[in-house]
Amino acid sequence: xxxxxxxxxxxxxxxxxxxxxxxxxxxxxxxxxxxxxxxxxxxxxxxxxxxxxxxxxxxxxxxxxxxxxxxxxxxxxxxxxxxxxxxxxxxxxxxxxxxxxxxxxxxxxxxxxxxxxxxxxxxxxxxxxxxxxxxxxxxxxxxxxxxxxxxxxxxxxxxxxxxxxxxxxxxxxxxxxxxxxxxxxxxxxxxxxxxxxxxxxxxxxxxxxxxxxxxxxxxxxxxxxxxxxxxxxxxxxxxxxxxxxxxxxxxxxxxxxxxxxxxxxxxxxxxxxxxxxxxxxxxxxxxxxxxxxxxxxxxxxxxxxxxxxxxxxxxxxxxxxxxxxxxxxxxxxxxxxxxxxxxxxxxxxxxxxxxxxxxxxxxxxxxxxx
Amino acid sequence: xxxxxxxxxxxxxxxxxxxxxxxxxxxxxxxxxxxxxxxxxxxxxxxxxxxxxxxxxxxxxxxxxxxxxxxxxxxxxxxxxxxxxxxxxxxxxxxxxxxxxxxxxxxxxxxxxxxxxxxxxxxxxxxxxxxxxxxxxxxxxxxxxxxxxxxxxxxxxxxxxxxxxxxxxxxxxxxxxxxxxxxxxxxxxxxxxxxxxxxxxxxxxxxxxxxxxxxxxxxxxxxxxxxxxxxxxxxxxxxxxxxxxxxxxxxxxxxxxxxxxxxxxxxxxxxxxxxxxxxxxxxxxxxxxxxx
Numbered sequence: 148x149x150x151x152x153x154x155x156x157x158x159x160x161x162x163x164x165x166x167x168x169x170x171x172x173x174x175x176x177x178x179x180x181x182x183x184x185x186x187x188x189x190x191x192x193x194x195x196x197x198x199x200x201x202x203x204x205x206x207x208x209x210x211x212x213x214x215x216x217x218x219x220x221x222x223x224x225x226x227x228x229x230x231x232x233x234x235x236x237x238x239x240x241x242x243x244x245x246x247x248x249x250x251x252x253x254x255x256x257x258x259x260x261x262x263x264x265x266x267x268x269x270x271x272x273x274x275x276x277x278x279x280x281x282x283x284x285x286x287x288x289x290x291x292x293x294x295x296x297x298x299x300x301x302x303x304x305x306x307x308x309x310x311x312x313x314x315x316x317x318x319x320x321x322x323x324x325x326x327x328x329x330x331x332x333x334x335x336x337x338x339x340x341x342x343x344x345x346x347x348x349x350x351x352x353x354x355x356x357x358x359x360x361x362x363x364x365x366x367x368x369x370x371x372x373x374x375x376x377x378x379x380x381x382x383x384x385x386x387x388x389x390x391x392x393x394x395x396x397x398x399x400x401x402x403x404x405x406x407x408x409x410x411x412x413x414x415x416x417x418x419x420x421x422x423x424x425x426x427x428x429x430x431x432x433x434x435x436x437x438x439x440x441x442x443x444x445x446x447x448x449x450x451x452x453x454x455x456x457x458x459x460x461x462x463x464x465x466x467x468x469x470x471x472x473x474x475x476x477x478x479x480x481x482x483x484x485x486x487x488x489x490x491x492x493x494x495x496x497x498x499x500x501x502x503x504x505x506x507x508x509x510x511x512x513x514x515x516x517x
Numbered sequence: 518x519x520x521x522x523x524x525x526x527x528x529x530x531x532x533x534x535x536x537x538x539x540x541x542x543x544x545x546x547x548x549x550x551x552x553x554x555x556x557x558x559x560x561x562x563x564x565x566x567x568x569x570x571x572x573x574x575x576x577x578x579x580x581x582x583x584x585x586x587x588x589x590x591x592x593x594x595x596x597x598x599x600x601x602x603x604x605x606x607x608x609x610x611x612x613x614x615x616x617x618x619x620x621x622x623x624x625x626x627x628x629x630x631x632x633x634x635x636x637x638x639x640x641x642x643x644x645x646x647x648x649x650x651x652x653x654x655x656x657x658x659x660x661x662x663x664x665x666x667x668x669x670x671x672x673x674x675x676x677x678x679x680x681x682x683x684x685x686x687x688x689x690x691x692x693x694x695x696x697x698x699x700x701x702x703x704x705x706x707x708x709x710x711x712x713x714x715x716x717x718x719x720x721x722x723x724x725x726x727x728x729x730x731x732x733x734x735x736x737x738x739x740x741x742x743x744x745x746x747x748x749x750x751x752x753x754x755x756x757x758x759x760x761x762x763x764x765x766x767x768x769x770x771x772x773x774x775x776x777x778x779x780x781x782x783x784x785x786x787x788x789x790x791x792x793x794x795x796x797x798x799x800x801x802x803x804x805x806x807x808x809x
Contacts, residue, residue: 296765299660303765309754309801357590366696366742366758416588423586428560432700432766453586460585461558 150178151228151489152221154252155481156212158204158245159237159265160289161187161195165211166477167219167227170485177275181218182471182478183211188329192322201240208248215477224256231484234262234494235505236290242501250499261484262494265475266291266507270302271486272479273441277466281517283435285426285454286507288442288475289314292422293507294367294429300512305429306367313418314444316371320414323382324407331474336411337447343412356403358413362421367428369421378414381405419450423457436463446473486514543580543629545569553578561599561741566634570621575634577618581741582628600625603740606692607632613690616683616705616736635736637706640680641699643731644767647673662772670773672731676704677773681780683735684759689785693751695742698762704733749787753794756781760799 150171157164167180187203189195216224232249233242253260270284284295284302292313294306311319314333321332326339343355360377363370385405388398398404426438438458440451445467454465472479490513546553546567553567562581570576581600583592600623610617619633651669652659663670680702687694694701744751756778764771778795782788 298765299768301768303768304761305765357588362591362595364742365754366698368754368758416591420584420587420591424560428696431558431560432698432762456586457584 150176151485152180152219152226153229153231153261153481153485153488154212154215154227155231155263155268155477155479155484156208156245156249156252157233157265157268157475157477157480158241158248159233159235160241160475161189161200161203162475163187163204163207163211163245164475164477164480165208165215166481167215167221168478168481168485170482170489172489177482179478180220181215182476183215183218184474184476185211186330191327192325193328194318194322195328197238197240200238201244204241204244204248208245212248212252224252224258227256227258229259229261229484229488229493230256231261231263231480231488232499233265233268233480234500235502236265237501237503239501239503242503246499246501250496253496253499259488260494260496260499261488261492262499262501263480263484263487264505264507264510265480266293266295267302267510267512268479268483269441270295270439270507271483272472272476273439273466273468275482276468276472277439279437279439279466281435282437282439282466283426283429283433284439284441285422285445286442287313287422287440287444287450289318289444291442292369292371294425295507296429296433296435297512297515297517300515302507302510302512304506304508305432306369306425309365309368309370310372311375313371313422314442316375316418317414317444319375320378320382320410323379324410331443333444333447337415337449339408340411340415340449343406343408345408355412356409357416358403358405358409360413360417362417364421364424367425367432369425371418374414374417378410381410381413382407385410415447415449419447419453422450423453426454427457427461430461430463436461438463438465440465440467441473443474446470490514543578543582544627545624545629546578559739562628567631569631576621576631577634578629578631580627580629596628597625599741600628600630603743604630606740606743606745609745610687610690610692610737610740613686615686615690615692616734617740618736618738635703635705635738637704637733637736639700640676640702640704640735641766643676643704644673644699644770647731648767648769660769662769665773665776673770674773674776676731676735677770677776678780679735680759681777681782682784683737684755684777685781685784685788687737688747688752688755688781688787688791691745691747692740693744693746693748693755694737694740695744695755696739697737697755697759699759699766700762701737701739703736703738704731705736706733749791749794750798752791753798756791756795757798760795 150169152169154167162184164184166182169178185207187195187200230249230253232246266286269286286293290312292308293304295302295304317336318332321336326335345352361373363373451467458465553565556564556566562579565578567576567578581596604620604623607617607620618635621631623630760774763774
């Protein structure tokens, strides 16, 4: 049997991603033929709004889809088995815009549609890229924070955030500090945190200061909104210090001068320690030695390093992907959709809707039988 | 782009050169002549079964080693805080008559806590083995949820009741566990015709060979994330965490979770408010996965 091809369309947040992926059911080999992405970035100090993001996706859908098809080098769109799109979870307006694009392509070429759960897309992509077959999955992004393990044809959620997602916490703190959103806020926070060491020629000039932030872990769940609030207060205190020093005043005795670098460093150290802790607890609970980190925050090198240290002590290993596959993309949707299509799953045209709320454990993972 | 380039597993830094033992024993055990057997490496600590206190008495020694991934300042703060709080809470439970291991000793600077050895096995293991036996006996039901009135379910229903009672007692005592899972509850076999041997039971013979069942007293363990408090919200989260632990660890036994809640209600007077709050927490949980 020849390999099957699918086109995946992702647009649940500020990235529009379209890609072509192939999967051979006989050999279980996956190939990526194209992976095109266009990101909507709002100015520093602001977040992306649903309306503007949806307009961005609509404006770029055709050009991104064209490029994805051209790069893939398929002789005809008829070689595709299905058009896969993100059904949810995500922001309503961008999801809808992307679904309309996907529906148009499906009608144009007379292809089946497959609605895909975004989180399952991340997991399947991560498994293929890293070769981790049955890991505990930490899924961390701007909208989700979940610790997941597979059991009996579901990706079961063992732990998750009780309020906002970790990426949302970091992004919003970046906004507080007016850090640019390009390429993405978390990356810029990471770069600032590295500068807390004030390294020159590889020598640390000053140890970074770990400021006082709450640490909120409840079993395998965690919470980030209180941390964001406390970090925002520290940032406000820093601005007061700035103003005081600018007007020629001096700090009170014993008062630590707060810097953006130390703030970013502290935020990262605190929230990533929490994530590693809940992941370790889930590993201990299910008795697994593999961890797979997926989602946009999963690109963070500090998080990956901390996870590596934890796994080492447990005699296990960490699998992570780079920004091509970690950050939202079309091929992950194409891959998860194609796997479902192979088991006979179809999304009828009239049901090809979107939903903002779509839990990872709602999906029947028909393509795994272990 | 052709075949995806494999992204290799991250290479962790090599272990420190002085690592002779798989895990270095806590200092308190390095110096003593007692035996120490690593029972489990939990997320937070390593649990040893030792005869550190007296040769004829097993004692559970929990060591919270410092976590290399955590910033040293944060690590020291968390370890100290958690060990002191765990000790205080064990004492409080004991006073209030909640079945927990007795506290023997504590050294918060070394991250060491020693307590009574609880014989028996975790609820998780007992429930899973029950479900396995059930699949063996009735292969047709292997993938079905357990029904309350089905043949042979009585011992499991009884166990779920005792779980609910244990949580009710805990909450009544003003303690919130913070990590209620079926791994953190032991089934301590009822004291049968009292054998001679170590006072707190569990000799080797008792450990592996005897047939285990769902019969026994529920002893809640691992108060590493517990806190003192009577906020209905925290209590509801406790129940929610336990409910999800059932759903994710033993999906087929989740259908019996209402039994846990009923027993909880019968044991704990203020339960109705908590159960109402539990609805809210569940709803929040469902709404939680928002953006991609």
